[in-house]
Amino acid sequence: MSKLTEATPPERHRHVAAMFADLIEGTTDWAAPSPVKEWTAGDIVDHVTTWPREMLGAQGVQLPEPTGDRAETFRVQTDAVQQLLEQPEAAGHLIDLGPMGQAPLAAVIDGFYSSDLFMHAWDLGKATGQSVELDEDSATAMHAGLSAMGPGLQASGQFGEPVPVAEDAHPVDRLMGLIGRDPGWQPQA
Numbered sequence: 001m002s003k004l005t006e007a008t009p010p011e012r013h014r015h016v017a018a019m020f021a022d023l024i025e026g027t028t029d030w031a032a033p034s035p036v037k038e039w040t041a042g043d044i045v046d047h048v049t050t051w052p053r054e055m056l057g058a059q060g061v062q063l064p065e066p067t068g069d070r071a072e073t074f075r076v077q078t079d080a081v082q083q084l085l086e087q088p089e090a091a092g093h094l095i096d097l098g099p100m101g102q103a104p105l106a107a108v109i110d111g112f113y114s115s116d117l118f119m120h121a122w123d124l125g126k127a128t129g130q131s132v133e134l135d136e137d138s139a140t141a142m143h144a145g146l147s148a149m150g151p152g153l154q155a156s157g158q159f160g161e162p163v164p165v166a167e168d169a170h171p172v173d174r175l176m177g178l179i180g181r182d183p184g185w186q187p188q189a
Contacts, residue, residue: 004135009110010085016117017078020048023124023132024071034127035176035185037160041127044120045070049077052113059095061105081109115142122176126185139171143178153178 030042091106125132160180173183
């Protein structure tokens with residue numbers, strides 16, 4: 001999809017989940033170090049198959065339990081999330097975001113989970129030596145949204161300290177630097 005920023009939440013999730021699933025299938029070493037400090041390739045996948053189930057479960061939205069196999073767990077979760085996004089009643093279910101108010105489930109999945117898959121696809125690709133082509137417009141939009149959080153971004157505990165990159169750096173490099181990744185990171189030989 002060339003204009004991922006113009007896609008609907010179900011379309012965007014389908015795209016980023018397929019990209020992430022391909023990276024999972026291409027992973028041969030779950031213990032490979034990743035650009036996320038102290039995380040392995042396996043930790044990245046475990047993260048994206050744990051927190052959504054916990055967050056949404058606290059709101060009464062159930063996602064399937066892990067199967068034990070990372071690829072199968074992600075596939076089952078992807079199917080369940082896609083079904084939620086494609087059912088108008090479920091997609092419109094209001095989720096309590098605490099001090100941020102309420103938002104429809106589709107917006108929560110799109111803004112938090114699909115975005116997380118997008119960013120962690122870069123991490124998993126780097127950790128496993130796979131090529132990842134992230135949509136530049138999406139990276140630019142995410143950078144703008146996350147930058148607007150100011151110091152609250154790192155204070156959230158969800159992102160590392162920013163890594164300086166040139167103002168004219170590639171949009172994906174700018175996004176990765178903002179969230180605490182070194183765009184030039186490579187696994188140790």
